[in-house]
Amino acid sequence: MEAYKTVAESQTTLTELMIPSYANFGGKIHGGIIMGLMDKVAYVCSAKHAGAYCVTASVEDIYFLAPVEVGELVSLMASVNYVGRTSLVVGIRVVSENVKTHQIKHTNTSYFTMVAMDEQHQPLQVPGLVLHTDVEIRRFFQGLHRKQLKKYYRQEEDRVKSDFEMTETIELLKGERCRIEKG
Template identity: 50%
Template sequence: MFKHPKESRVTITQLMLPSHSNFSGKIHGGHILNLMDQIAFACASKHSGYYCVTASVNRVDFLNPIEVGELVTLKASVNYTGRTSMVVGLRVESENIQTGKIKHCNSSYFTMVAKDDNGKNAKVPGIILDSEQAIRRFARSIVRQEQARHRSTKFKSSEFKIEEHIDTIKQHNAKIEFGLK
């Protein structure tokens, strides 16, 4: 079975209140992350028909601050489907209600896993790639997964070669107080 991404696309808009702000008066990043996780869950569950859990979050960059009183819109769409997992692409925008100015605040990718009633991984429907953008998103997800696997292997303690990294580390704001043999 295959489904179109538009069948599970989810959009939510929420007014940012003072209770959502941090000590500097901007909307707390943790609040935005919570909303992102909720919409990723809704999108993945809608696509799969199962309860879904967050397996990983790929890169969260806060590009622009969000102000109290702005409307925040989160958009989620399934970009990739594996056997039991999905990559949900998220976009966060804020809108100043008075000026109508819209800011792109964040884009991120949540890997969600479908779970059956017994808590076991459940098979998910595939995704129908019906545009160049859909194919690009799917291909980008494949590359991102390969890069993640490479990163985790390269820095696995049994594979890590300290000599390969010392010169790079010395160029950064760190002091090495570890005796190399």
């Protein structure tokens, strides 16, 4: 009988204080620090669901919606939104909180695709996902839709590469911010 787990069983929140050594020259927290924390919480969430070691297979767009300041608390809330046979999509919402003013800002949202691995570093089947709420059902469906879109985008990239025609491409690039200086 196939195993299933609920979304709640693996939900994970990671909170960390942003310290001066995390800041860039502009005094804001480095995006790479936030991305590293996102990868960490994605691992914990996916490993809890899979019951196994998980690796990051891909990361969807990370948009930095608001800057994070030194001294703020950053909380990363992760949950499994979609599962395939060996992969899981972990949705991550990042918020920062000014501990003095209690102002909370949504700074990032992203989706990490993680793959469960066995002891021989081969992909391992993950438990299915039990969906209890309308939000969980919507997130699962969105994960399926993003998977289909990624496949379509990969096919389009391959098509553009294989159908590349220089004269047509140069014509399409007119009006863009580039200058072609072929020798």
